[in-house]
Amino acid sequence: MSAAQPILPGVTAPSYDVSQPLDLDYVGAFADLRPEERAHQLAVREFVQEQVLPVIDGYWERAEVPFDLVKALAERDFLRDGVDVPGRPVVSLTGEGLASMEMSRGDGSMATICGVQGGLALRSIMMLGSDAQIARYAEPMASGEILGAFALTEPTHGSDSVSLETTARREVRDGVEGYVIDGEKKWIGFGSCGHITVVWARLVGEGGDGQVHGFIVPQDAPGYRATTIEGKVALRAIWQAHIVLDDVFVPADAALPKATSFKATSQVLFATRLAVSWSAVGHAIACYEAAVAYAGQRIQFGRPLAANQLVQEKLATMLATVTQMQLLVARLTRLAEAGGLTGPQASLAKMTCTRGAREVAASARDLLGGNGILLANRVARHFADVEALHTYEGTESMNALIVGRDITGLSAFA
Numbered sequence: 373m374s375a376a377q378p379i380l381p382g383v384t385a386p387s388y389d390v391s392q393p394l395d396l397d398y399v400g401a402f403a404d405l406r407p408e409e410r411a412h413q414l415a416v417r418e419f420v421q422e423q424v425l426p427v428i429d430g431y432w433e434r435a436e437v438p439f440d441l442v443k444a445l446a447e448r449d450f451l452r453d454g455v456d457v458p459g460r461p462v463v464s465l466t467g468e469g470l471a472s473m474e475m476s477r478g479d480g481s482m483a484t485i486c487g488v489q490g491g492l493a494l495r496s497i498m499m500l501g502s503d504a505q506i507a508r509y510a511e512p513m514a515s516g517e518i519l520g521a522f523a524l525t526e527p528t529h530g531s532d533s534v535s536l537e538t539t540a541r542r543e544v545r546d547g548v549e550g551y552v553i554d555g556e557k558k559w560i561g562f563g564s565c566g567h568i569t570v571v572w573a574r575l576v577g578e579g580g581d582g583q584v585h586g587f588i589v590p591q592d593a594p595g596y597r598a599t600t601i602e603g604k605v606a607l608r609a610i611w612q613a614h615i616v617l618d619d620v621f622v623p624a625d626a627a628l629p630k631a632t633s634f635k636a637t638s639q640v641l642f643a644t645r646l647a648v649s650w651s652a653v654g655h656a657i658a659c660y661e662a663a664v665a666y667a668g669q670r671i672q673f674g675r676p677l678a679a680n681q682l683v684q685e686k687l688a689t690m691l692a693t694v695t696q697m698q699l700l701v702a703r704l705t706r707l708a709e710a711g712g713l714t715g716p717q718a719s720l721a722k723m724t725c726t727r728g729a730r731e732v733a734a735s736a737r738d739l740l741g742g743n744g745i746l747l748a749n750r751v752a753r754h755f756a757d758v759e760a761l762h763t764y765e766g767t768e769s770m771n772a773l774i775v776g777r778d779i780t781g782l783s784a785f786a
Contacts, residue, residue, distance in 0.1 A: 488520070
């Protein structure tokens, strides 16, 4: 236990150090890591310990984006979230997953910043863009000079993203061929504080095919209006936006040439789903670490909490859940690297890991008692952030239906 800190004259209250990493891998789920993967993991962990944990509570409480940490992420080459960029080191899918785990162990908003900038926006351009678009955006996005957003979700279309209503139509303005985009998007990370947004819209009108296409839209384009969503109780250190696109014109070269159907959108989302599962593991580890540390330091009835049977049983159950999550993501990520991962398997991982993170966070909050709601003790922040993770990239229910369809051969989507 750290030294008692005076809080009122004549009154002291103990404080607890619950921030130290345990390097948790109880059954060797990561025993086959390559040296470069382990080095990448430890580099992210060092960044979290030295730069994120000392300051993130303040940003989270004030609901401010830590742009200084975004800059630091770029300087350490973590902002691209492992997406391949010419001239930068190649990061394996396992290395990318470990980074997501360690970043989420520090803070969910920080992991989401990497996921939005690299995993979604940059990945869309690298996977679906032209050579000219890649040359224009890849390095500036990796270095943080250009911040990007990924606009798929709409106010009335969350899980039912296939039915999106935002439209694009071909038009010539002032002699320039291009597209006019109209619609709304919601819950768009960096949509109100970045530079570009990858907007997904249905191509309609003359020459339209009714399919979903992707467009790179400058956030300062006339008709692009973004309002930061306030009142969130999760992921408070990243701003999400409600975007209105009103007669927004972009030139023809803003269209992603390989993004001509929802299948292309799904390719990007599929590539990120395992990363979300890894993030859930990171949140669970953070809560478990805090619970173990607190149980060893908190004295009640003359002995540490850790000396009680009920507490040990709770810690053992939390460890079992974390271990199951680690084994699942480690195995499926190696399968993905070999090209064998299926969509239902990715959905199983996302469903299982976010559910497990919820359970571990709840147990840790319970174990810490009243101290569990203090930001300084980590658990409350992770507990709240897991709720967002549980929803985005497909809710637990939607992922369960994907797995259920694979099991039965019958679709139960309403």
